[in-house]
Amino acid sequence: DTGVSQNPRHKITKRGQNVTFRCDPISEHNRLYWYRQTLGQGPEFLTYFQNEAQLEKSRLLSDRFSAERPKGSFSTLEIQRTEQGDSAMYLCASSAGQGVETQYFGPGTRLLVL
Amino acid sequence: SQKIEQNSEALNIQEGKTATLTCNYTNYSPAYLQWYRQDPGRGPVFLLLIRENEKEKRKERLKVTFDTTLKQSLFHITASQPADSATYLCALETAGNKLTFGGGTRVLVKP
Numbered sequence: 001d002t003g004v005s006q007n008p009r010h011k012i013t014k015r016g017q018n019v020t021f022r023c024d025p026i027s028e029h030n031r032l033y034w035y036r037q038t039l040g041q042g043p044e045f046l047t048y049f050q051n052e053a054q055l056e057k058s059r060l061l062s063d064r065f066s067a068e069r070p071k072g073s074f075s076t077l078e079i080q081r082t083e084q085g086d087s088a089m090y091l092c093a094s095s096a097g098q099g100v101e102t103q104y105f106g107p108g109t110r111l112l113v114l
Numbered sequence: 115s116q117k118i119e120q121n122s123e124a125l126n127i128q129e130g131k132t133a134t135l136t137c138n139y140t141n142y143s144p145a146y147l148q149w150y151r152q153d154p155g156r157g158p159v160f161l162l163l164i165r166e167n168e169k170e171k172r173k174e175r176l177k178v179t180f181d182t183t184l185k186q187s188l189f190h191i192t193a194s195q196p197a198d199s200a201t202y203l204c205a206l207e208t209a210g211n212k213l214t215f216g217g218g219t220r221v222l223v224k225p
Contacts, residue, residue: 004157031211040122042203042215043158056212091157101211102148105157 002026004106006092012112013082020078021109023092029104030097032075034067036060037089037108049075050097082113116141120204120216127223133191135219137204140185142214144206147180147187152201152218161202162189194223 005024013019025032030051035043046065047057051072061067064082069075079086089110093103119138127133137147146165150158164171164180164187171178177190191198201220205213 033212035215040217042118042120042205042217045212045214048212093157095211101207101213102160102163103213104160105150108155108157110155 004092004094004104006090006106006109008109009107010110010112012114014114015082015084017082018078018080019082019111020076021090021092021111023075023077023094023106025074025092025094026104027073028096029094030072031095031101032069033093033095033103034075034077035091035093037091038087043091046077079111082111084113087111087113116214118142118204118206118214118216120202120219122217122219124220124222127194127221129194129196129223129225131194133194133198133221133223135189135202135204135221137187137189137216138185139206139216142185142206142208143182144208146207147178148205148207148213149176149178149187149189150203150205150215152203158203191221194221196223196225199223 033048034046037043049069064080067077089108091108093105095101117140148163149161152158175192179188201218203218205215
């Protein structure tokens, strides 16, 4: 299967700890997106990359959040000093980056901050 | 303010009937609109895309309409099956190829 993969699938951490999630997009997809989804809501945009360049960040992305895509392939999303309000599903998606876009989502990483 | 609204109440429907879901938006002028399906604990899966100059799009038992005057899209599942039970999300293209999602509508098809 060459779809979008995310690791870990689940993460439980204590408040104040740092966590890092990884996303491997579909190979040759230029664009990579991060979303956050809470129960009963649709995904909320956090940030996206065109190759290795981070082109946009949502105001939802506080200073405690940082994302990278160093070689234009996989991406990491780090949350520092986690808070209980960070508990959510973190979704990654990728797209080809040409014209009208369909985004292909990974299975998500579910984060629970205790 | 910009809003995308989907019926937050679950839609319960009998197998074989047509399910119709609504997506209304305000203060957007999207070039296209997409519908995704999401199963519990999984990421959304793309179903259909409809452009602003298209009135209707079909794919197998699915049909989407897009009325830019009413700022509304309707999503129909005909001859519904229990396997169609899921949450359905509409998403608008906004600036920079970004997708903005509605809250989703859960559909439950009863045999």
